[in-house]
Amino acid sequence: MIINWITIKVKDFEKSKEFYRDFLGMKAEKEFSPKESMYIAFFAAENGIKIELIYDENLKLENSANSNISIGICSANYDDFLKKGRENNIISSEPAVLGGHMECFFVNDPNGVGVQIIKGE
Numbered sequence: 001m002i003i004n005w006i007t008i009k010v011k012d013f014e015k016s017k018e019f020y021r022d023f024l025g026m027k028a029e030k031e032f033s034p035k036e037s038m039y040i041a042f043f044a045a046e047n048g049i050k051i052e053l054i055y056d057e058n059l060k061l062e063n064s065a066n067s068n069i070s071i072g073i074c075s076a077n078y079d080d081f082l083k084k085g086r087e088n089n090i091i092s093s094e095p096a097v098l099g100g101h102m103e104c105f106f107v108n109d110p111n112g113v114g115v116q117i118i119k120g121e
Contacts, residue, residue, distance in 0.1 A: 005050035013055035070114035078119040
């Protein structure tokens with residue numbers, strides 16, 4: 001089995017694209033509108049897994065709509081992410097060592113989706 005993408009329904013399309021493109025550094029792959037009120041954008045990670053962002057003008061989302069979702073990423077640029085997270089005031093949990101060996105911290109995207117950033121080598 002291969003996971004191709006994870007879909008996130010978003011409340012602010014531009015802020016969400018900015019987070020995945022500019023903060024996480026994912027590659028913008030394609031963007032389109034299948035109907036007048038809906039916009040979709042795909043972003044790819046280095047390993048090929050994608051994040052699909054869907055914005056629908058007719059769908060009203062609350063902040064907690066994605067509160068049970070978390071995405072884990074591992075990065076050699078951990079310290080850069082930590083600095084940017086602090087500068088953007090989006091850190092939801094400061095760095096900690098989990099499981100005795102995994103240093104990580106958590107941020108929230110503009111839709112309440114948790115992103116765990118793990119220190120890579």
